[in-house]
Amino acid sequence: MAKSELQKTLKAKARKETKKNLKNNWILYIFLLPAVVYIAMFHYGPMYGLILAFKNYKGSLGILGSPWVGTRWFTTFFKSPLFSRLIRNTLVISFYQLIVGFPMPIILAIMLNYINNVFFKKFAQTLTYIPYFISTVILVSMMTLFFSPNSGFVNTIIKSLTGMKDGIYFMGTSKYFRHMYVWSGVWQGTGYSAVIYIAALAGVSMELHEAAIIDGASIWKRIWHIDIPSILPTIVILLVMQCGSIINVGYEKVLLMQNALNRDVSEVISTYVYNVSFPTDGSAPNYGYSTAIGLLNNVINFIILIIANTVANKLTGSGLW
């Protein structure tokens, strides 16, 4: 009896507290208003628009007025001859990018950590993240210019080394597309992504290193037994985040790199959604169909993120949530 009374008083007290907070802090809700309106309009609005995936959208009828078609668009997509190719292209690029792109910043950060000369270290660090500020349009243009079979310097070098007459058309050959995509990303993103590991490494205790040196541990041993374990939580969190976007291949770059010659490997789910929605040949776009594919993409992503996070939590005790 006494316990429930106590609970009642506590509840009443909490309610009073909330009331007081509401009265004192109403201005905070005004502060929040722009962000809430923005997120509601531009993020939750489109989520409501997802019902288009189950409708045959007609612009004149609006989202609500368009007739329902059930799961027709999903079956169309599953049965489409493109389906398996899109999935394969998307997964191959994603995993290639993850396997190459993920360890690079860690390696760079550790390498920078063992550069003796302070000036050279600063210089190298600054230089490696300049490419991050270059836009995708310019990055792809640079690739087009540098790897051009006639005038690009890469082919000039290849020609002079091998005596080949015609250069290699890197941007218009299917078998080079994935390498070009992934390695240009490495060039652009490694320095920037390394910053976080560099900061984490700077936090590693000096005493650990000193003790290890006195015990005669080599640099390799110190990297393996001190540095890597210390930054492991950071590595895990970033890996989980990357897994969450595993099938979200950066469509901006792919779209710019895409041409008729490499489409068989460059068409991924997200670019397909774009190409179906905004056809260049003047045919009518099918918004229902492309929304359905987009939804499928997002749901798979979300599930992978949850799995990755659960696994990370189980294994290391650290995850996104």
Added chain:
Amino acid sequence: MAVHKSHIKPSTSDRVFNIINHTLMIIIVIIMFYPLWYILCASMSDGKYAQNGSVLLFPVGWNFLGYKECFRTGKIWMGYLNTIIYTVCGTALGVFCSILAGYSLSRKDLPGGGIIMKLFVFTMYFGGGTIPYYIIIKNLGLLDTRLMMILQGTITVYNIILIRSYFVQSLPPDLKEAADIDGCNNTTFLFKIAIPLSKAIIAVVTLYLAVSYWNSYFWAMIFLRDESKAPLQIILRQILLVSSNASGDQNMDPQALAALNKMRETLKYAVIIVATIPIIAMYPFIQKYFVQGVMIGSIKG
């Protein structure tokens, strides 16, 4: 820092490590730097040499025709102006709104704050996708407007979380209590105490937003029809990527065509330089806050 001064002499394996490490680092620096250097050289070279591949280490046939052509092209200036408008307005609006929201959400005594935060974070991992977004924008009548170019991406949940975490870490509850006793209300506290203490995070969010506005092309490509509103990246795409396959007018006399192609080649390099310098130039001013901001970003929301 990590190479610690010690009275113990480095072992052979450590010396080998250091040699390999420094050599590799020099190679990495060259790989990072060379493409940028090459563009700079090619932009100041004669188009003929830029085209036949003789420019490798230094400008050949020194001239500035590419830049001249670049400054003469009205479209580039228009794109520049549009991009500046979108970047300045969008960044200012975004920083302001994110600070307001981040501050409110950093307060423990805000009833409902936790739920709002969860609803915000959810949108980072799940969204409607391109087409529903496009249709919403269309229904709002924001298609092909400058307003949409400013609103696009102005408030991001990521930035709000950054600011919120910063406030939670750097503003001790005692500070607010002391201010309360002095009769300082929420608005005064935010603008007179919290914001002046948060220059680092404001600098980082400004940098993030400005870079994303300056470099974005995708949504402009989808939302804009009217070329006079096109930002710089759209114009760049036309000059650098779309026109690269065009070989000019068939009826043109071959000599003029060759000259035109030569011009186009250096113009491309000059345009890259002109379009990239402003955003890189911004970086040194913000550099000292940058690492701090990235660190805050790594702490989960």
